[in-house]
Amino acid sequence: MKKTLLLMLMSTALAMTNVTAHEAHAAEKDPVKKAIKARQAAMVLRSWYAGPLFGMAKGDIEYDSEWASALAGSLKAELAMTGRGMWPEESDYENYPDESRSLPELWLDPEGAQEAGMAYADAVNEMANAAGEGLGALRSAVGQLGQSCKGCHESYRAE
Numbered sequence: 377m378k379k380t381l382l383l384m385l386m387s388t389a390l391a392m393t394n395v396t397a398h399e400a401h402a403a404e405k406d407p408v409k410k411a412i413k414a415r416q417a418a419m420v421l422r423s424w425y426a427g428p429l430f431g432m433a434k435g436d437i438e439y440d441s442e443w444a445s446a447l448a449g450s451l452k453a454e455l456a457m458t459g460r461g462m463w464p465e466e467s468d469y470e471n472y473p474d475e476s477r478s479l480p481e482l483w484l485d486p487e488g489a490q491e492a493g494m495a496y497a498d499a500v501n502e503m504a505n506a507a508g509e510g511l512g513a514l515r516s517a518v519g520q521l522g523q524s525c526k527g528c529h530e531s532y533r534a535e
Contacts, residue, residue, distance in 0.1 A: 408467045412475045415462040418454065425450040426521065429507065433518040445508035448517075452504040455497055469534040482532040492528040499524040 404410045425447045431437035432444060468480045482489050499521040506517035 408464055408472065409475055411462050411464050412467050412472060415459065418457070418459065418462070421454060422451065425454070426525075429503065429514065429518055430522065432511070433515045439511045439514065441508040441510070444514055445504075448500070448504040448507035451500045455500055477534045479532050479534055485531075489528075489532060492524070492531065495527060496521075496524040 404413065428437055429444060429447050432439045463478075463482070465483050467476055468478045468482065469476050470480055499517070503514075503517040503521050506513035
């Protein structure tokens, strides 16, 4: 019952994020700002799903194999969504300091950025395979996931 309620709340949060993103998209006139808001919404969702996984790994949240699997599955489902159009050139921190934290290096180093994206995708897939298989498996996969996030943020995100 608790897990069903939690999954319903997570689904509601996702639906509300979509509604909010749609409203923001409709209200914003600058297409670059729209793209920045869209990618920020995607990052918020990643954080929403990954946060409890990190909490379980650290022992701050009680490990729950079903919830861990659902969270990792949500991260994996997010990989299938297109990010096309979310990363227009010059949508970086230097051009949009109040909206974006992306460094220009993201566009200057497309191969490195692609490698970072692939490392994240690999880590998410590993997490999806491991999350429900016990706390030890989750902890092992969380390390890889955290490193993939850190690798991209250290290279391509302003403080």
